Amino acid sequence: MSDFSLKGIVDSTLREGEQRAGVFFEHHQKLDIIEKLTALGVEEIELGVATPRSPELLTLVPDALQIAKRKVKIALWSRCNEEDIHFAGQCKPDTLSLSIPVSDILIREKLAHTRSWVLEKLDRSITKALELGFEKVSVGLEDATRAEPEFLVRVAQLINSSGASRLRLADTVGIGSPGSITALVNRVTEATSLEVGVHTHNDFGMATANAIAALEAGAQWIDATVLGLGERTGNCRLEEIVGFLSLQKEMRRYQADNLKTLCDTVAAAAQTYIHPHHPVIGKEIFTCESGLHVHGLAVNPKTYEPYDPLKLGRDRTLLFGSKTGKRAIQHTLRSAGMTFSSEQAEDLVQKIRFLAKSGAKPLVENELIRLAQQRLHSA
Incomplete structure (x- = not known):
């Protein structure tokens, strides 16, 4: 049996997965995927990016909530932008996942701001989200694996004191290793009382291994996408994570026999190919x-x-x-x-x-x- 303190898997196929070049899911395809993710047993489904430029979320969120029937939490991802946070409030998901860069290269080159600005912006954004009454406010730290360690801890402590309930560490360019991810999780869990999650990318083929390493280090949440869909080489693969947790760690909450149907559905919608020796779901692995x-x-x-x-x-x-x-x-x-x-x-x-x-x-x-x-x- 597993000794992990796992609280759940956040599936980001409909947000991160759709960021893969050429991938677009129609509304009915999204509902089909949500239904199959719910049957699989994931704890949270991230539907997309909250922004007034995505008005379809005003329909998708309530449709998803109807399918989930409180068995699965429905989430939206949002920048620390007041307009986007207000739009998310109109959509009424269970969870709002705020995100902000914490590495100096992204703070300087992408945002053209300073560390002090990040701290102030984050504090205001968490306060605004809590005022809007979201059931859960999560904060993702973009490029956490390239952040200066002391600043990362400072940001984590601010999140803790501001009232958010979960911290999400993103290995945005996929440079983490099981050892470095373990150290990163340990650093923030020792400094805060927050639930900790990880969002791993697969640039060096270690996204799933890094997610498991995070669990072994005490993380409670991991992000994944079906077939590892995502930017560049993609993300932690949901089918690998669920396969490992249910078949190796005997976590009965996940219905691994539903994986093949889910993956076939996503592959067809994304117009992608499942290699016959793809772990867990490949047709030739047995x-x-x-x-x-x-x-x-x-x-x-x-x-x-x-x-x-x-x-x-x-x-x-x-x-x-x-x-x-x-x-x-x-x-x-x-x-x-x-x-x-x-x-x-x-x-x-x-x-x-x-x-x-x-x-x-x-x-x-x-x-x-x-x-x-x-x-x-x-x-």
Whole structure:
């Protein structure tokens, strides 16, 4: 069982995920995704960016709240901008997630302001959000992994004293590692009593690992997107996080068998491709041809599988081809009630390898049995 203090997953597919170039979700597609995320069991769904330039949120938020039925919190992301915060108030989500840069490069180059301005702006924005009566006010610190540590702690302490309930550390350019994310989470948890979350990017392929490291360090919230959709190389993948938490850490609150349908829905809406060996949901991840592994799986699937594919509503496929070994064939045929001598099995191996190298596809189990029967009858 898990010893994580996880309070929840914030799914940002409809906000961060839609920022991927060329991705746009229609209203009905968003509702379909919200429904499937609710069935999966995530705790919060971030619908988009609160701004008067997105009037569709005035309809989407109440529609999402109706689907969620209080099982899932509905959130909007907002800059520390008074007009945007007021617009978010009109939309009435459960959670308002304010965001502000905290690295010097973004404060100077993007905002053209100072650290003092950030502190003042943040304090006013939190106060305004609380006055508008949001159920929960969260604050995201953009580019936290490049922020000066002492300033980061100062900002975190201001958030704590201003009345917000959650701090969200963003690895905006994906430079974090499990070790550095652990140190970052430790730094803010020691300095505040806030709930801490992380928003990780995948620029060096560590977004999911960094999110898990944050949980191990005591973070209570993690952000994710379906298929890791997001800017550049994307974000922490929801399917990997849910797969790990439910299948490895035995968190029963998440319905991992719903992942494939959710991911297929998002892939179709985003017009993207799911690689057959994509972790957790790839259609070929339970297909095996290597002789060593086929034999192990035939004897006891736990030898080479981290979890039972049935837990995801999937089937295991053993293939027999150019990589096939004699022991795997003998065990498979023995399970089917057929006895082959060592010499007969070796002859069958050579035949299977010849067929594979001649361009034929590897054989599935019933084809292997049929071929074995033919070889016996012709002997």
